[in-house]
Amino acid sequence: MKNFLISIKLTLVLVVICSLVFPALISMVGKLTPGGGKGETVVAHGRVVGYEKIGQKFTADKYFWGRPSAVDYNAAGSAGSNKGPSNPDYLKTVQDRIDSFLVHNPGVKKEDIPAEMVTASGSGLDPDLSPESAYIQVKRVAETRGMTADKVKALVDEHIEKPLLGILGPSKINVLKLNVALDEIGSRR
Missing domain, CATH: 1.10.287 (Helix Hairpins)
Structure with a gap:
């Protein structure tokens, strides 16, 4: 007891x-x-347009595209595809993404496409891109918006977040913040 x-x-x-x-x-x-x-929200024109740490789906040519998502950017179902590089379905999906990227970005060679532009992240919700993945899209975004490539590239340069303490992690760009900044420039023109 x-x-x-x-x-x-x-x-x-x-x-x-x-x-x-x-x-x-x-x-x-x-x-x-x-x-x-x-959560850290991104606000544009007085309203919340998304969350800073959750990837968003951008497919219009006037926007920078983020990393593909295996869960179609559904934060409730965060996951990777769990398919290995020898899986035929996975290889077809990657090839389809490469083909789509080349159609929307004429002049880019297949071998110049960064891997992150055609492969999904482990969470399926990666909000960031490497500067290289943004730079490869500058021409398309500039032409679609009627801007100079130099002006769009300068905007990309402004949005590069350097590694923590200069050594921890890669340089990155938050795609949502970059696209919001593009829209703000467009609304001022």
């Missing part, structure tokens, strides 16, 4: 800690993060 009472008391203490104290602590820490625990 003594052990039974001890185990009941321990269970009650753990229930309080795990179901009340810990969630309250995590919620308070979340309030201190950027976005107040609700």
Whole structure:
């Protein structure tokens, strides 16, 4: 009976800690993060257009395209394709993406397409691109928007986020922020 009472008391203490104290602590820490625990939103013209850390689907030629998604950018179903490089279905999907990219970006050679432009990320929601993947799209975006390639390239350069402390991680560009900036330039013209 003594052990039974001890185990009941321990269970009650753990229930309080795990179901009340810990969630309250995590919620308070979340309030201190950027976005107040609700995610970092990107706002344009006074309304939320997306989340900074979740990839968005852009298919129009006037926008920079992000990395392909195995889950069609559905944040509720974050996942990769789980298909290996020898899978025939996967190889067909990648080839279809290459063909589509070449149709929309005339003048680009197949061997110049960065791999990230035709392969999905592990989460399927990667919001960033390498500068190389953005630069290869500059001509298409500039022509579609009636802008000079130099002006679009300069905008890409402005949106490059350098590695943390100059050494941790790659240089990257948030596709949503870049496309919002493009739209803002277009609305000022």
